[in-house]
Amino acid sequence: MAEKLPALAFGELTDVVRFLMEIDKLKSIQRRTKVLGTDRQENTAEHSWHFAVAVMALAPYAGDQVDIFKVLKMAVIHDIVEIDAGDVLVYDLVARQAIHSEEEAAAIRLFGMLPDAQGKEFHHLWHEYEAGESAEAQFALMIDRLMPVLMNLHNQGQSWVENGIRLEQVLSRNAFIADVYPALWDHLKNHLDKAHQSGWLK
Structure with a gap:
């Protein structure tokens, strides 16, 4: 049986x-959404990256009252809880409500891995995002x-069609x-x- 490697230490x-x-x-x-032009499902890390770049690209339309750097932070941490809780279809309102406690527990575990001040900052940002x-x-x-x-408008309604939206x-x-x-709306x-x-939405 292979010997388990010790945890690596990097000081502070x-x-x-x-x-x-x-x-x-x-990763x-x-x-549910597939990467454009492929048959591969998008992963949540890819979505978070796309989200963050979209924040930068749409920043000129945000208004002076919006702290774009703060929005970028929200973009890259908002779905980290899916590591424990998984992804739930945005239109499945019952499942969205049911998974809330799992997401909160995930936030406590994952952000709790960080040094105290950082963990509290990340957790606060996540809560602020969730509160909307x-x-x-x-x-x-x-x-x-x-x-x-x-993505759906550029992919023939792929996830809408597959989920009967x-x-x-x-x-x-x-x-x-x-x-x-x-x-925009x-x-x-x-x-x-x-x-x-076109039949992409029921």
Whole structure:
């Protein structure tokens, strides 16, 4: 039987390195959306990267009251809890509610791996994002919801079709985008109507 390797120590950075190696597991969490032009499911780490780049690209539309650096932090940590809790379809409201306690436990475990001050900062940011009340959280949530919609609009409604999603579900779950960026919502509604006409949405 192979001898178990001892945990590597990096002085005062040991906890940080341990956390960084633990979140590598996010690359193995598959989402419903497929990578464009492929038959491969997107993983949550890829989604978080795409989300973060979208924050940078859409920053000019955020308004002066939004701290973009804070939004970027939310983008890269918001789904870390999926390492323990897994990914749940955004339109499955019952499952979303049921998994909340698992996500909270995951946040405590994962962010608790970091040195105390950092762990508290990450946990606070995650809670702020989940609450969706601050200007930063609202902008972040808008982009997080926007990206899967854009992916589906450029992928013949792939995950909508595979999961039997209806037009009214997409409109209902994403209507708050109108409060954050009204012009964008008007464009999205137009494209969603066309997706419905094409049979991508029920």
